[in-house]
Amino acid sequence: MKRKERARKLRRSGYRVLQWFFTVFFLALAALMVAKMGTDGPNGAPLGLTAIFGTIFVEQRILRSRIILSPGDVQVVNAIFEYHVEPGAIKEAFVDIRGNMKIEARDGSEIFVAAYSGSLIDSFVGSADRAAKVVRNHVAGKAAVSDFVIRRKCAVSWLSEIWLVAAVACAVWAAINNS
Structure with missing residues (x-):
């Protein structure tokens, strides 16, 4: 009986390491920013979190190829x-x-x-x-x-899309705080 051939993924191992390193780095940066700037006030943490989550989204999309x-x-x-x-x-x-x-x-x-x-x-x-x-x-x-x-x-990458949703939510939060 012939065994069914499994799918094989080709991906640079360095991409996987960089993907998680940059994600953890940016999340630590986000936590530090929220601790220093607080969550209220104009253009405070919500705007910075939007930028950080957007950056994580782009980084995840590129490094998940x-x-x-x-x-x-x-x-x-x-x-x-x-x-x-x-x-x-x-x-x-x-x-x-x-x-x-x-x-x-x-x-x-x-x-x-x-x-x-x-x-x-x-x-x-x-x-x-x-x-x-x-x-x-x-x-x-x-x-x-x-x-x-x-x-x-x-291409659909659910892990990446989570960060996009977080960035959009923070952008809405920033817009509400600035109005």
Whole structure:
């Protein structure tokens, strides 16, 4: 009996560490700000909390980018958009001269992979090259598909959206305090 193949996530390990480090750092900064400024008064803590929670939202969206390889789908999750491509529709996974990983479909279209965008450290470590090789190995041997659709939709990251809701709530709180 053949075992069902599990989905595999490709994500830089440094992103995970940075994501939680910056989140904790900004939350500590928010707690310090509330302790020093108080919660009432014009442009006090509510306005600062709006900025901090908005920053955490953006940071979480960027650092949660990844590639998910499953048997019937290659999913590229960037900060804003999420792409779904059949493995047989992928012509090549490569790293360009700037160190950015891209996936080229058989129709010539390219998908930018934000999880492995070029960085100075990556030019020495080579994580983008290794990720491109893993994607190439995943699609190797899959039957070429000529009739395919690259599905693009807005990426949803519930953990990130929580911070956006918190930022909006603090903005409303700041607006109420200033009126």
